[in-house]
């Protein structure tokens with residue numbers, strides 16, 4: 001459980017007492033609003049913390065009916081101090097700048113006193129923050145959901161500190177930014193030497209070796225002093241944060257004694273120390289951190305915490321340099337604890353008797369550094385993404401927030417986007433449909449209508465571009481690509497990584513795009529591009545992202561997904577026969593695919609091909625996915641396939657032969673044998689996007705049916721006045737709204753629980769939505785009479801598309817099998 005700020009207060013230690021009357025006179029004169037002749041003035045000391053002694057001043061004004069004001073005083077410790085340590089003047093400076101000019105949560109500072117005649121040392125007075133402090137990093141007594149929120153907030157707050165622009169808040173001279181690590185290694189090495197040795201506590205030789213290793217492994221980025229530099233807090237830990245008394249929100253970052261400017265990744269590594277070592281002072285058997293003692297449910301792993309930080313701060317994933325930063329943190333900690341221990345031997349450690357253990361702890365940290373250095377791997381190559389899903393906690397708060405209005409109520413942001421989208425459809429898409437159809441039925445059908453590219457630019461300008469990208473996938477790509485000079489600034493400036501929506505939020509927008517078969521691609525939200533981009537966002541390497549994802553995000557190229565083969569039942573992908581065989585630095589692909597949607601499009605430049613890299617491996621480890629440049633020799637586009645006579649030009653569904661196609665090894669996605677894993681990641685959201693679009697198609701059909709029925713008379717009455725019409729209309733509305741709710745529920749589950757756990761509901765949506773859409777469109781066609789079956793209305797094309805989706809992305813029977821299997825499993829347990 002957390003402890004409240006006031007619970008940390010203790011009587012002042014005898015060695016730290018000072019002249020209270022002098023302080024009172026000073027405070028009255030220098031702190032605005034400080035009661036002038038208080039009826040009560042008491043001082044207590046915060047019992048937590050080791051460095052600068054910190055006190056609570058309680059002041060009651062006369063006649064104020066017992067109202068007590070609280071302030072916090074922080075001072076240097078008495079006695080001889082190490083040079084540059086305990087710099088309360090610097091603490092004051094950084095708190096003042098951050099408080100005045102940024103959103104970083106810090107206590108307000110009132111005055112700094114450098115006159116040592118008042119209470120013996122310099123001090124400053126600041127705001128007292130009543131809130132919760134989590135002294136135990138395991139957060140006992142909290143639910144997993146709240147633990148996750150507390151750690152998310154901790155990572156985000158550190159990112160907010162690091163994002164402060166020191167040049168514009170007057171802190172540009174607060175420290176040097178270049179060569180920070182190099183200078184820090186020397187500083188703490190020197191400090192260690194001055195706290196240990198002859199006549200002082202023993203020196204640990206491994207510490208000297210550690211200094212050598214660090215000097216030899218300083219990251220190249222350290223010399224640059226540009227990106228990744230700025231404010232470094234220096235002691236950023238969860239117990240230096242004050243959380244709001246009720247909400248899981250940081251209201252104050254404390255203890256800025258070690259703050260400076262420099263390489264901020266040092267700060268991040270330091271804030272991860274709790275995962276690796278328990279550095280609380282005390283007599284203990286083991287000093288193992290969370291990774292050793294077990295990470296309590298809800299608390300993210302170190303890699304996840306780091307990913308949260310990198311995402312919030314917009315920093316690249318530090319896989320190469322992480323060993324240095326962590327080892328440096330241990331080194332610095334060891335030097336600090338050696339200093340604390342030395343001061344204890346001299347009798348002036350502010351932490352009192354607990355400081356007797358600091359010497360031992362310093363040596364533990366040195367051993368931990370070496371244990372970390374010799375680890376083979378310290379971080380996954382790519383940041384984990386699961387932690388970005390809102391989780392149960394996000395959901396429960398969301399549900400609570402919405403409970404006054406209903407669960408599926410779109411946010412203001414979504415409503416605004418929806419309004420814009422509806423207008424765009426009215427102004428630009430519906431009026432162009434006939435024109436698009438005309439070209440698609442002409443001899444130039446496999447070319448792009450010039451208006452399409454113009455509308456794409458307009459959609460970008462309107463902020464209606466790539467709305468499908470879920471925020472967690474965007475976060476991973478940002479981490480991998482941020483700072484890469486050859487990524488066009490357009491990607492960042494124009495929100496090409498989406499609007500930060502969840503799948504649920506996208507659901508409200510995608511269905512509007514689904515009202516016209518031409519719309520999704522105008523917003524770069526069409527299949528199969530979205531599924532292919534999702535694969536790259538989730539599983540691509542940095543190089544793959546640069547080569548293929550960026551042009552796809554920009555809408556400069558299109559893509560295809562080649563899995564289905566004519567000669568085998570492809571609803572069971574284990575049957576696939578296409579071979580992907582390694583030869584030196586290349587893979588050779590041989591196989592025959594069909595229904596590769598989009599492959600006829602002149603802009604289609606890349607295909608994701610699924611095939612087998614190892615025919616002898618276990619069933620689900622045989623398949624791999626590989627990126628194939630569509631212009632590679634041996635890729636033969638044979639013919640477009642027709643769906644009830646529609647060839648869907650200029651997009652098309654192609655039969656493609658792969659004949660000895662040579663593809664560089666770097667094009668493999670995720671690794672050999674990982675094809676099924678990727679398919680799971682791709683198909684979940686992709687299937688739901690189809691369903692969302694179908695809801696829109698059904699909605700348009702229903703609207704057209706009503707409009708027709710209100711205009712056309714049969715046997716003396718409007719169709720809308722016929723009883724059979726009314727009853728069918730009502731039934732269609734019921735079916736449509738049922739399916740919509742199921743799709744939204746599946747999207748919500750996808751956000752909260754992930755692909756695997758949401759698969760049952762996704763399967764239900766995937767079966768019910770095309771079947772519902774077919775019924776509604778059939779009704780609309782019936783109301784239109786023969787016109788409904790012609791190409792004079794959009795109904796026939798919408799119907800043909802809906803019919804394909806009882807087969808494409810898995811036939812109904814396969815999804816029904818999934819639902820039934822889960823149902824039986826539920827019954828058994």
Ligand SMILES: Cc1cc2nc3c(=O)[nH]c(=O)nc-3n(C[C@H](O)[C@H](O)[C@H](O)COP(=O)(O)OP(=O)(O)OC[C@H]3O[C@@H](n4cnc5c(N)ncnc54)[C@H](O)[C@@H]3O)c2cc1C
Pocket residue numbers: 528560561562563564565568569570571572594595596597598643653804807808809810811813814817
């Ligand atoms: C318009 C359209 C676009 C497409 N786009 C693409 C694309 O871009 N890329 C791509 O790779 N593929 C694409 N496909 C192909 C599609 O994914 C496959 O058609 C689908 O997976 C089914 O495979 P299949 O055709 O080989 O049918 P089969 O596997 O031969 O199945 C035939 C039938 O068998 C029955 N069946 C299957 N499994 C079961 C079961 N477990 N229980 C009971 N009955 C069962 C079902 O009735 C099923 O329809 C597209 C298809 C269409 C129509």
